[in-house]
Amino acid sequence: MRNLIFSALLTLVSLTASAQVHRADSLNEKYFDAKIREIVYRLNITDEQKQKFVPIYRRYNEDMIAAWGEHKRPEKPTTSAQVLENTKKRMERQQRAQTIRIKYIDEFATVLNAKQVSRLYDVESSIQKKLANRKNNKGRGHNKALKKK
Numbered sequence: 677m678r679n680l681i682f683s684a685l686l687t688l689v690s691l692t693a694s695a696q697v698h699r700a701d702s703l704n705e706k707y708f709d710a711k712i713r714e715i716v717y718r719l720n721i722t723d724e725q726k727q728k729f730v731p732i733y734r735r736y737n738e739d740m741i742a743a744w745g746e747h748k749r750p751e752k753p754t755t756s757a758q759v760l761e762n763t764k765k766r767m768e769r770q771q772r773a774q775t776i777r778i779k780y781i782d783e784f785a786t787v788l789n790a791k792q793v794s795r796l797y798d799v800e801s802s803i804q805k806k807l808a809n810r811k812n813n814k815g816r817g818h819n820k821a822l823k824k825k
Contacts, residue, residue: 708737711803718799719792728787736780743772 712733716726753759777797784793 707807708734711737711800714803715796715799719788719795721788721792725787729784732780732783732787736776736783739776739780740773743776744769 712726712730715721715733716729721729753762781793784796788796
């Protein structure tokens with residue numbers, strides 16, 4: 677009986693973990709699709725260009741995610757050494773990301789014209805800022821509505 681309960685609990689935990697991974701993957705794919713739609717619209721990318729652009733951008737996006745790594749906001753540093761270490765790690769992530777951006781310029785140029793390639797990085801930055809603002813303001817709108825009452 678004990679083994680049966682343990683097996684059922686283990687199965688439930690593994691299914692829950694699997695569902696969370698699937699949900700995260702699904703959310704990441706939705707976010708990627710939304711980015712593509714915004715980029716296509718803002719750069720006025722044709723259907724023919726889009727067909728060739730998306731696989732390149734997907735690789736670029738995966739490389740950027742890998743460059744930034746598991747970015748968790750570090751705990752508030754308590755020493756000067758920790759502040760310096762956090763700063764150094766942030767700069768290293770930025771440097772890896774910049775190297776990838778430069779690497780993909782020529783690849784994007786095989787599909788997009790020079791003006792579109794140049795604007796791509798601005799549009800992408802704009803999208804990232806919107807997302808960051810949305811994350812930072814999550815839940816704040818609800819609190820403002822309560823305060824007005």
